[in-house]
Amino acid sequence: MQHEYPRNGESTHPSSKKPKLSSKFITESDIRDEFSHHQQRVARINNGSYGSCPNSVLTAQRHWQLQFLRQPDAFYFNVLRDGITASREIIKDLINADHVDEVSLVDNATTAAAIVLQRIGRSFAEGKFQKNDTVLMLHCAFQAVKKSIQAYVTRAGGSVIEVRLPFPVNSEEEIISEFKKSIEEGKSNGRKIRLAIIDHITSMPSVVIPVKELVRICRAEGIEQVFVDAAHAIGSVKVDVKEVGADFYVSNLHKWFFCPPSIAFLYCKKSTSSSDLHHPVVSHEYGNGLPIESAWIGTRDYSSQLVVPAVLEFVNRFEGGIDGIMKKNHDEVVKMGKMLAESWGTNLGSPPEMSAAMIMVGLPSRLCLDSEEDAVMLRSHLRDRYEVEVPIFHQVSVDREEGVRDKDGFITGYLRMGKLAKCFIRNEKAVIKVGAGFHGITSVFCRLLMRAAFTVFKESYKRGAKSSAEELELLTNVI
Secondary structure (H helix, E strand, C coil): CCCCCCCCCCCCCCCCCCCCCCCCCCCHHHHHHHCCCCCCCCEECEHHHHCCCCHHHHHHHHHHHHHHHHCHHHHHHHHHHHHHHHHHHHHHHHHCCCCHHHEEEECCHHHHHHHHHHHHHHHHHCCCCCCCCEEEEECCCCHHHHHHHHHHCHHHCCEEEEECCCCCCCCHHHHHHHHHHHHHHHCHHHCCEEEEEEECECCCCCCECCHHHHHHHHHHCCCCEEEEECCCCECCECCCHHHHCCCEEEEECCCCCCCCCCCEEEEECCCCCCCCCCCCCCCCCCCCCHHHHHHCCCCCCCHHHHCHHHHHHHHCCCCCHHHHHHHHHHHHHHHHHHHHHHHHCCCECCCHHHCCCCEEEECCHHHCCCCHHHHHHHHHHHHHHHCEECCEEECCCCCHHHCCECCCCECCEEEEEECCEEEEEECCEEEEEECCCCCCCEEEEHHHHHHHHHHHHHHCCCCCCCCHHHHHHHHHCCC
């Protein structure tokens, strides 16, 4: 018997045309209004984790939420399927996919990794792959991806090869060379590499990876499937899934594309057999294809997946649209990173062309960040005492002789500067004006960042060679 209504996720109407760029660009006053909900005086230099959603998009989200709450059945049968399809159509055009059926909406990149890796795990469990066949990934892959491999692949008999990403990195060739070495290791003893997982932009440390070249190498080496984890990509770098050439490609839309959490797209190439790809949450749409399964995983708030048209309208209010925003992001964060590195006498973690909207900046060696615990302590202190939110990376040096030095010693800590930011000098003090142009307006002295760090190590002095006061005086000389 035919259903009275089309399945959720199926469209009954043609998709709307893509909104055109505005002829009247957004003003700074408009921007302040759009991000007036941000907590004042907090220097949010961590857009890469949670993003920034403007008021106009939040208003659209509230509209969808109220529609559901007023009449849930009508919303489910008459509204939700077409709304999600409209969002998928926009994403299809943004990423240059061939067909909307190649695009599924999921909560986040972690969910997408589970979808792909559950499929790989089933192939090991069912004997389609040989025991000890392997999955290849970068050693700095996101922790949730590593845990998914542990949960679905290694427990089913698969093995893992980690590509050691050089950092700091000076060129794409360094990454390509390490990648090729790891492929040789993965194919040793008759093993096959069943899946390669490649980050488009690594999270920590943050580096733009030469993903198209690595995918090309995978194809030349006979690697069966390639999954690109591009959690930070859309809205940060150009995304063209046909140019990349991977079988699977995921990116979050809440980080750099102004959506509220939680929404990501998972692209599955049409030529890739996808009949056995399933959402980890099994609902009554199981077996109807991943886009339909993902469009209904039970009663929950789907509003973040419905606001993509509103987001596109928002970004098209800026000169150059999303391309203009990406260029502004990159140019400003590089300018800020160079200024800080020069001021502190340190280095950037990668060349500017290998950065997108985030850049790694070396912290002075006098801070003596000797462990991940030190990095967490410093970050927490900056947040709680000085209202500065910035991720801090502890650099584990395998060979101290090859580490990067400043004038006092080896650099063991890096800031991940990741937000639209403008640097300028006022009253002989370096100021970071966070959010200039797009993400709200607030400011904080760069010196505050270092002085807060000094306070951490003054209050928890643990080396014993000098008194805390003497050490603090030495540290102050850094700036």
